Amino acid sequence: MPELPEVETVARGLRRMLPGTRLVRAELRRRDIARIGAADWPRLEGLEWGAVERAGKYLLFTLRRRTPRGQGRPAWRLMIHLGMTGQLRISQAGEAEPAHTHAIFYLENGNQLRFQDPRRFGRLGLLPLDEETDIAEADARLGVAPGREPLEIGEAEFIELFRGSQAPIKSALLDQKRLRGVGNIYADESLHRAGIAPRARGISRPRLLRLRRELRAVLRAAIRAGGSSVSDYVNSEGERGWFQMQHRVYGREGQPCRQCGAKLRRVEISGRSAHYCPQCQRLG
Numbered sequence: 001m002p003e004l005p006e007v008e009t010v011a012r013g014l015r016r017m018l019p020g021t022r023l024v025r026a027e028l029r030r031r032d033i034a035r036i037g038a039a040d041w042p043r044l045e046g047l048e049w050g051a052v053e054r055a056g057k058y059l060l061f062t063l064r065r066r067t068p069r070g071q072g073r074p075a076w077r078l079m080i081h082l083g084m085t086g087q088l089r090i091s092q093a094g095e096a097e098p099a100h101t102h103a104i105f106y107l108e109n110g111n112q113l114r115f116q117d118p119r120r121f122g123r124l125g126l127l128p129l130d131e132e133t134d135i136a137e138a139d140a141r142l143g144v145a146p147g148r149e150p151l152e153i154g155e156a157e158f159i160e161l162f163r164g165s166q167a168p169i170k171s172a173l174l175d176q177k178r179l180r181g182v183g184n185i186y187a188d189e190s191l192h193r194a195g196i197a198p199r200a201r202g203i204s205r206p207r208l209l210r211l212r213r214e215l216r217a218v219l220r221a222a223i224r225a226g227g228s229s230v231s232d233y234v235n236s237e238g239e240r241g242w243f244q245m246q247h248r249v250y251g252r253e254g255q256p257c258r259q260c261g262a263k264l265r266r267v268e269i270s271g272r273s274a275h276y277c278p279q280c281q282r283l284g
């Protein structure tokens with residue numbers, strides 16, 4: 001599943017392509033992936049793409065009316081969550097359309113922004129912006145997770161979020177109401193780098209501070225590498241990421257730890273798999 005670095009990579013690609021471009025038409029082929037605002041898609045015709053943002057694992061777009069004097073006010077908020085296998089790619093008009101293409105945004109330059117998702121865990125949502133509904137309100141109604149951004153959170157807030165948590169640290173890191181954007185890969189990788197076992201709880205302040213540093217470092221390194229392509233993740237230009245080459249534990253069970261040589265393990269914690277080194281990672 002695409003996590004923060006993969007979604008950020010897609011957002012960066014789209015930021016280079018979309019803002020200021022006119023949307024000729026928006027075609028939604030499956031209503032079940034767009035539970036909010038499916039009937040409103042025809043109303044996007046002729047609008048212009050504004051800002052492209054990311055919040056956790058959510059891609060957020062504003063669409064605005066073009067006025068003779070330049071940019072109009074934001075008129076719509078569009079949310080796209082890639083789910084497990086969702087891809088959002090810019091394609092040329094004549095390019096063969098992949099199977100499981102559920103939505104197409106036709107751009108004025110002839111390109112298409114296509115959303116494809118074989119497993120259909122992805123979600124799209126659309127809401128009008130008006131006096132009553134500002135962007136923050138729209139995002140909340142579109143289901144954007146309320147947690148803090150890991151790359152923005154300060155030390156004191158981070159400690160506050162995890163200190164005294166009764167849940168194993170691995171589960172707490174995945175809880176999108178605390179931090180948003182961290183999934184299985186980057187939770188496992190940051191816990192190994194911080195030397196904390198996934199089942200640990202009641203973690204001391206200095207070790208939580210180390211976890212915050214390692215989490216931010218691993219997310220930044222992954223963004224620089226274009227994300228991790230462990231299954232079918234590609235960016236908006238169809239290119240794979242390379243951070244999987246730098247994974248220390250995720251997907252490496254049975255292989256030797258790159259730090260100490262011990263055999264890496266995989267366990268289930270609250271229904272999610274956790275990869276870790278029994279020697280380098282300590283409880284508490």
Ligand SMILES: [Zn+2]
Nearest residue numbers: 257260277280
């Ligand atoms: Zn080790």
